[in-house]
Amino acid sequence: MNEVKGRLPYKCPSCESELKVSKLHCKECGTDVVGNYELPLLARLPEKDQRFILEFVKTSGSLKDMSQKMELSYPSVRNRLDDLIEKLINMEELL
């Protein structure tokens, strides 16, 4: 049977607050690390935004290539990137 890969939740499903990492587990030896860790900034973004950043890096930051790949106009892709930059700046300020 295929293993179902769940998406990493970045917000509490109950109260919408940001989640923190409290436990890490080694699949090889079964060691558990328990603590209070922050999720990296990029991991806090919705999956759609993370995918966008990944594609952006893979196209060497070329908005033109991105627009061809996503079948969107150049300004649509640029607007999405600008909105994402603004979102990241706001998230950084909250840290």
Place this chain on the structure above:
Amino acid sequence: MKTNWGILFFRPFEKIAGRRALFWGILGLLVSILLSFWSGYHYHGLLHYGAAPNDALWVYVVEHLVIWLVPALLFLLGGLMLSKSKVRALDVMGTTVFALLPMLGMNLFNFLPPMQKLLVMDVADLVNPESAPPMTDLLVMLLGTVFTVWMLIWLFNALKVSCNLKGTKLVLWYIFAVVAGDVVCRFIISWFYSL
């Protein structure tokens, strides 16, 4: 591939902008100049059309250039002043001229007999019960405004996408650009009529 009619009819600039939009827009503008010339309908402003004192082809060319460039320059000005994004003049010019494409529908509509009758009518004839056009003709005239509304929707999206404006900034600048643009267009075009 599934066709997204919403994007096709109302938000084309999610898919097309820049050079491609400029090319198709200018091509549409050229066709619109010829159709207007043959139908006798002039664009006095962005939202006004009808008969004019000068029916030379160059007048139609000037009218079309004015109703493209005036709103495009106002959009560009808004983008440069209000947007946080880097606004490209090519996108603003391209999307604005593409947004005028519904005018082609309006131009074809202007060949219909009720629209041709309207062209030679005075405002007094329209309000006079004896000379007023029948209800069916008025309905046809009213239907023609659908193309103007469609053009206004595309112009709104042209500003939104090419300048990355949102919310109040977008709505207020759009209203200003359309209203002030119409006034400026009318002023410039009427000056050309007097030449």
